[in-house]
Amino acid sequence: VPMDVETAFKALIQVGIPEKLYERTDKLSGGQQQRVAIARVLVQNPTAILADEPISSLDPERSREIMDILRQLSQDTGKTLVTSLHAIEFARSHYQRIIGLRQGRILFDTPAEALSDSMIAELYHLSR
Structure with missing residues (x-):
């Protein structure tokens, strides 16, 4: 087995779909x-992992699975994971720190357990 195929197979095992090795995406x-x-991120072995809206088009169960995989990957590798999300409940349950951005500016930078409903309301202009 060529090294690239073996590497890809190991990465697919880590994300729970080794049977999809030869499937078209x-x-x-x-x-x-x-x-x-x-x-693919696992194979590339980056210093940090950037995930832009990784669950935006997924149902709640698949969303949880993907968020669990990302969190576990970060924990297992010790790599920094930066994710952009609009799903506040997943941000709270899967991350230690939450940074709220609006129009390119940091509105808050807080531990997840300190994120309040009023901070979210301010972020999304819900308090108007």
């Missing part, structure tokens, strides 16, 4: 496509 479900994207 356009034939995979949304959740499986996200897992393939995460496997």
